[in-house]
Amino acid sequence: MPDTSPALLAATPDAPAQAARTRRLRLLRALERKVLWLSAWTIHHANHIRPNRDGLKVGGHQASCASLATIMTALYFAVLRPQDRVAVKPHASPVFHAIQYLFGQQSRERLERFRALGGAQSYPSRTKDSDDVDFSTGSVGLGVAMTLFSSLVQDYVRLKALAPERPVGRMVALVGDAELDEGNVFEALLEGWKHDVRNLWWVIDYNRQSLDSVVNDRLFGRVAEMFELVGWRVVTLKYGKTLEAAFAQPDGEHLRQWIDDCPNSLYSALVYKGGAAWREALTRDLNQHPGIRRVLETHDDARLHALMTNLAGLDMQAVLDAFESVTDDRPTCFIAYTIKGRDLPFAGHKDNHAGLMNVEQMAQWQQQMGVPAGAEWDRFAGLDADARELQAFIDTAPFHAQGTRRLAAPAVPVPASLPLPKDRRTSTQAGFGRILDEIAAAGGALAERIVTTSPDVTVSTNLGGWVNRKGLFAHTPAEDVFRELKVVSAQRWSLDPKGQHIELGIAENNLFIQLAALGLAHELFGARLLPIGTLYDPFIARGLDALNYACYQDARFIVAATPSGVTLAPEGGAHQSVSAPLIGIGQPGLLSYEPAYVDELSAILRFGLEHIQQPDGSALYLRLSTRPVEQPARALTADLARAVVEGGYWLREPAPGAEIAIVAMGAVTPDALAAWESVARDFAGAGLLVVTSADRLHRDWIASRRARRTASSRAAAGALSPVERLLAPLGRNARLITVLDGHPLALSWLGGVAQHRTVPLGVEGFGQSGDIPDLYRKLGLDSAAIIDAVAQAVTESW
The missing domain is CATH 3.40.50.970 (Thiamin diphosphate (ThDP)-binding fold, Pyr/PP domains)
Known part of the structure; x- marks a missing residue:
C-alpha cells in the first residue's frame, strides 16, 4: 500500500490533489x-x-x-x-x-x-x-x-x-x-x-x-x-492493482500467464472453492518457480483467494x-x-x-x-x-448534482387539417407518401419536427418524395453521386446534418429501437420530435420484441406498415401478413388504425401527430395497403373525421331495426361495398359499417363497460362507447358479417357488443402468389364470399 502519512503528503508538490484522490477512493x-x-x-x-x-x-x-x-x-x-x-x-x-x-x-x-x-x-x-x-x-x-x-x-x-x-x-x-x-x-x-x-x-x-x-x-x-x-x-x-503488483515481483510473469491460460470454467470453480483450492492448483502447476513459492508462503488462504480474485x-x-x-x-x-x-x-x-x-x-x-x-x-x-x-x-x-434529469419540451402545433390528395383512384400507401410530401413542401414547425426512418424500404413504402425534399441525415454532408454524374434518378440521396430521414439497414429490431430513441427525445434531450417509421407489414413480427420494448418505455412515434394482408399479392405468402391486426389490438402502448380511404388516413395521421404528444397518448400503428381503390366523392367533415378517429362510421346507414350489417376494415372495403349493393336489394335497410380502428373501438368499449360498473351517477352509468352507439340502430337479432384482410378475430368480437350473431371472414393461413381477385376469391374475402356469408347467416339455425 502507498504511504499516505500526513508528513509525506505535505512534502509532495501535488499533496492536496493526492489527498483528494485518496479520500475519494476511500469513500x-x-x-x-x-x-x-x-x-x-x-x-x-x-x-x-x-x-x-x-x-x-x-x-x-x-x-x-x-x-x-x-x-x-x-x-x-x-x-x-x-x-x-x-x-x-x-x-x-x-x-x-x-x-x-x-x-x-x-x-x-x-x-x-x-x-x-x-x-x-x-x-x-x-x-x-x-x-x-x-x-x-x-x-x-x-x-x-x-x-x-x-x-x-x-x-x-x-x-x-x-x-x-x-x-x-x-x-x-x-x-x-x-x-x-x-x-x-x-x-x-x-x-x-x-x-x-x-x-x-x-x-x-x-x-x-x-x-x-x-x-x-x-x-x-x-x-x-x-x-x-x-x-x-x-x-x-x-x-x-494487487495482482499487477504481484506480476511485477520475481516470477510474476508465470503467474500472469497461468491466469491468462486458465479456462473460464476452471477459474470459476476455483473462485467457488476458495483459497485452499487456489493453493493446490498453483502448487501443482507453478511450484517450480521460487517467486510463486514465496507468494504461497506469504499468503494464507484468505489472502491468496483475495489476490487471485483481484x-x-x-x-x-x-x-x-x-x-x-x-x-x-x-x-x-x-x-x-x-x-x-x-x-x-x-x-x-x-x-x-x-x-x-x-x-x-x-x-x-x-x-x-x-x-x-x-x-x-x-x-x-x-x-x-x-x-x-x-x-x-x-x-x-x-x-x-442537478437532481432529476428528465427533461421536457413543448408540443409541436398540428394544423386543423392535413393535405388531402385528390387522386380519384389510389392506395392508402400512396396517399401516405403524398401527404408527407405535401407537408414537406409546405414547411413550417410541423415539417421541421417530423423525422422519418425505414429499414431499407424507404422508396417502396412511398417515403421517396419526403426524402427528396428533406434529405438523409448524416454527420457529414455528401452529395448524391448519381446526381453529380448527371445519371437520371427519381431519388435524390444527398446526406447532410440538416437531413430528416434516417436510412437504416434491413433490420426491424433496429427500426423500432431507433423509433423508441426518437420518441423519447423530449425527455432525454429536451427536443420534441415527431418520428414516423415505415416497414413491410408482414415483417412487423420480426421486430416485435423491440416494438414491445419501445412501447414499454412509453416512447411516442408513428409506424406505417404496408402492404396489409395479401394485397402485395404477386409476392406470395412470405410478403403477406395475417396476424398483424391482432398485434395492433393486443400491444399495450400502441393504438392501431387500418384506413380504407385516403381521406380517412389524412384524419388519422393528423390525430396521430397530436396523440403521440399527449401525456395520455401512445404510439400509433397505421396498417396501410398497396391496393389502388376508387376514393369516395365526399367532403371530410368534422363529424366524419371524428368518427374515423373514434374507430368507425356507417358508409351506408342501416335502417332502424336492420337485420343485416356488413362490417369491413381496410383494403377489402370495395368488395364489401359491392356485396352490400347486392345484399341491399334483398334486405332493405342493410348497413355497411367501415371500421378504421378495431383497436380503438375495442378499448373504448371495454373502458365504457368498466366505467359503468363503477359509475356513481346515472349519466355515467348510461354512457355508451362509440361502438355501442354505432350498433344501436340494428335489430336485436341482426346478423353481422365481418371481413378484413387479416385474421378474422380482429373483428369477430363485435358480436359480443350487443349480442349480435356474427359470421367472421378473414385470413387464417399463409397466402400464395397470385393477383388480388384470385387470392380474395380463394381466401373467401371477395364480394361473392361476403354475399354467401350473408345467405349463411340468415338461413342457419343459431
Whole structure:
C-alpha cells in the first residue's frame, strides 16, 4: 500500500490533489460496500422476510448484482455527469435501486416491496419506477442497442439546434456478457458504424457466466475484435492493482500467464472453492518457480483467494483509471473482468445465476459486513467512514448534482387539417407518401419536427418524395453521386446534418429501437420530435420484441406498415401478413388504425401527430395497403373525421331495426361495398359499417363497460362507447358479417357488443402468389364470399 502519512503528503508538490484522490477512493470503496449490501439485502428481504402468499420464488439475482457493484458505484458517484444516460444491465436492477436510495431518490418502502405491487421493479422501468431511470431494460440486449440509437438522436438534435444548448452526454450501457448472445446487439453495432455514432460507452460485465453455464472462452475471445472491426476503442480491465503488483515481483510473469491460460470454467470453480483450492492448483502447476513459492508462503488462504480474485472490474482504482482515461467522443467498449457473486457464498459457482443466500448464509454474511441487526436499511451502517462525510460526498456527486434529469419540451402545433390528395383512384400507401410530401413542401414547425426512418424500404413504402425534399441525415454532408454524374434518378440521396430521414439497414429490431430513441427525445434531450417509421407489414413480427420494448418505455412515434394482408399479392405468402391486426389490438402502448380511404388516413395521421404528444397518448400503428381503390366523392367533415378517429362510421346507414350489417376494415372495403349493393336489394335497410380502428373501438368499449360498473351517477352509468352507439340502430337479432384482410378475430368480437350473431371472414393461413381477385376469391374475402356469408347467416339455425 502507498504511504499516505500526513508528513509525506505535505512534502509532495501535488499533496492536496493526492489527498483528494485518496479520500475519494476511500469513500467510493465504502459506498461500494454499502451498495453491495443493500442490493443483496433487498433481494433477501423480498425472498425470505416479506410474507409470501402465493408460494412463488421472488428471485432477484444476487450474484449478477455483486459483479457490477464496483463499476456502478464508480460510475454513479464519480464518473457520470447529469447529461449522461444509462441503460442498466437488467439483472443489476437492485444495485441501481440501492444507488438511488443513497441518492435519496428511492424510498425504503419501495425497496421493501421490491418485485411486489407498488415496489421497485424487477428491472429498471421508465414508467413504473419512481427513481431516475433513463432507459427501461428487461429483454436482454435491447437496452444495450437503445444507447446506440439514443446517441444518434442526441447528435440529430444537437446538429439541428432543436433544443436549448446543453453539454453533450455519453450514452452508457452496462452489459451482461451473455447479452452479447443476442443478435440485435450486433445488428445495432453495424448500424452505428454506418452512422458514425459517437459518445457511446458499453461496459461489459465479463463475469464469464450466463444463466445456465459458464461462457465459452473461444466465443468471447472474439468480442474485442468485433468491436474494433466497427471502429470502437476497446479498453480491457483484466487485473486489479494487487495482482499487477504481484506480476511485477520475481516470477510474476508465470503467474500472469497461468491466469491468462486458465479456462473460464476452471477459474470459476476455483473462485467457488476458495483459497485452499487456489493453493493446490498453483502448487501443482507453478511450484517450480521460487517467486510463486514465496507468494504461497506469504499468503494464507484468505489472502491468496483475495489476490487471485483481484480482477480489474472489482478494483475501484482500476475502474476509475479506465473510465477517466477516455476523454474523447469515440465509441468505447470496456471489457471489465469480474466475478459473478463476488464476496457471496456462491461466488463463481456455475449455478449461481438465480441463487439466493439462505437465512443462515445471510446471517453469517451480515456479520462479515458489520451491519447490526435492525440496521439493515440504514444508509451507512457497517461502514468505517463518517456518515456526514459520506453524505457530503454523495451530495456533490456530479451525476446527482442537478437532481432529476428528465427533461421536457413543448408540443409541436398540428394544423386543423392535413393535405388531402385528390387522386380519384389510389392506395392508402400512396396517399401516405403524398401527404408527407405535401407537408414537406409546405414547411413550417410541423415539417421541421417530423423525422422519418425505414429499414431499407424507404422508396417502396412511398417515403421517396419526403426524402427528396428533406434529405438523409448524416454527420457529414455528401452529395448524391448519381446526381453529380448527371445519371437520371427519381431519388435524390444527398446526406447532410440538416437531413430528416434516417436510412437504416434491413433490420426491424433496429427500426423500432431507433423509433423508441426518437420518441423519447423530449425527455432525454429536451427536443420534441415527431418520428414516423415505415416497414413491410408482414415483417412487423420480426421486430416485435423491440416494438414491445419501445412501447414499454412509453416512447411516442408513428409506424406505417404496408402492404396489409395479401394485397402485395404477386409476392406470395412470405410478403403477406395475417396476424398483424391482432398485434395492433393486443400491444399495450400502441393504438392501431387500418384506413380504407385516403381521406380517412389524412384524419388519422393528423390525430396521430397530436396523440403521440399527449401525456395520455401512445404510439400509433397505421396498417396501410398497396391496393389502388376508387376514393369516395365526399367532403371530410368534422363529424366524419371524428368518427374515423373514434374507430368507425356507417358508409351506408342501416335502417332502424336492420337485420343485416356488413362490417369491413381496410383494403377489402370495395368488395364489401359491392356485396352490400347486392345484399341491399334483398334486405332493405342493410348497413355497411367501415371500421378504421378495431383497436380503438375495442378499448373504448371495454373502458365504457368498466366505467359503468363503477359509475356513481346515472349519466355515467348510461354512457355508451362509440361502438355501442354505432350498433344501436340494428335489430336485436341482426346478423353481422365481418371481413378484413387479416385474421378474422380482429373483428369477430363485435358480436359480443350487443349480442349480435356474427359470421367472421378473414385470413387464417399463409397466402400464395397470385393477383388480388384470385387470392380474395380463394381466401373467401371477395364480394361473392361476403354475399354467401350473408345467405349463411340468415338461413342457419343459431
